[in-house]
Amino acid sequence: EAQVTQNPRYLITVTGKKLTVTCSQNMNHEYMSWYRQDPGLGLRQIYYSMNVEVTDKGDVPEGYKVSRKEKRNFPLILESPSPNQTSLYFCASSLSIGDYGYTFGSGTRLTVV
Amino acid sequence: GQNIDQPTEMTATEGAIVQINCTYQTSGFNGLFWYQQHAGEAPTFLSYNVLDGLEEKGRFSSFLSRSKGYSYLLLKELQMKDSASYLCAVRDLDGQNFVFGPGTRLSVLP
Numbered sequence: 137e138a139q140v141t142q143n144p145r146y147l148i149t150v151t152g153k154k155l156t157v158t159c160s161q162n163m164n165h166e167y168m169s170w171y172r173q174d175p176g177l178g179l180r181q182i183y184y185s186m187n188v189e190v191t192d193k194g195d196v197p198e199g200y201k202v203s204r205k206e207k208r209n210f211p212l213i214l215e216s217p218s219p220n221q222t223s224l225y226f227c228a229s230s231l232s233i234g235d236y237g238y239t240f241g242s243g244t245r246l247t248v249v
Numbered sequence: 250g251q252n253i254d255q256p257t258e259m260t261a262t263e264g265a266i267v268q269i270n271c272t273y274q275t276s277g278f279n280g281l282f283w284y285q286q287h288a289g290e291a292p293t294f295l296s297y298n299v300l301d302g303l304e305e306k307g308r309f310s311s312f313l314s315r316s317k318g319y320s321y322l323l324l325k326e327l328q329m330k331d332s333a334s335y336l337c338a339v340r341d342l343d344g345q346n347f348v349f350g351p352g353t354r355l356s357v358l359p
Binding site for chain 1: 282284289290291292293294297336338346347348349350351352
């Protein structure tokens with residue numbers, strides 16, 4: 137089944153403790169992206185990657201890191217999480233061109249206390 | 250800059266027709282997308298417009314006017330399961346980035 141797999145689905149952590157949210161897609165998509173979704177603010181892009189070893193900042197990159205060592209994987213790293221990073225996170229992938237929308241992962245609800 | 254506007258909430262009755270509007274001002278344009286998102290779930294792709302006009306897909310249709318920076322999503326024969334948020338998103342000129350609107354929460358009442 138074509139899908140984007142995110143893990144974990146739920147995570148509660150403490151301020152300053154490094155964490156990684158994994159994202160993997162099995163559709164051979166070139167383009168992958170991370171979003172956070174907060175009430176009243178909609179989906180805001182954190183980072184995106186157009187292909188292996190190519191990553192770029194989105195609208196809200198501060199406090200986050202990503203890597204794209206393989207085409208299928210695009211992990212999101214929070215080196216020192218803070219409470220303002222409490223949010224619902226989505227990974228998404230798509231073919232690079234054409235009338236293709238995103239395929240989204242199931243989401244990761246992160247709480248930083 | 251990028252700005253996308255949608256109504257925050259709408260209510261409609263089962264079996265009715267509802268139109269959800271989206272206006273956008275973006276620095277580049279390479280397509281407009283509509284997504285449906287049920288509470289606590291991931292968004293799912295509904296429709297895509299890149300040229301002016303109406304695209305029909307079953308009970309859902311989407312319209313685009315590029316000169317007006319305007320789109321709408323039309324939902325016919327509403328069902329209770331259509332209660333969800335509907336997100337409008339614009340893809341930029343490079344074709345790589347999507348900017349999302351805040352979403353419209355639709356409640357379908359019996």
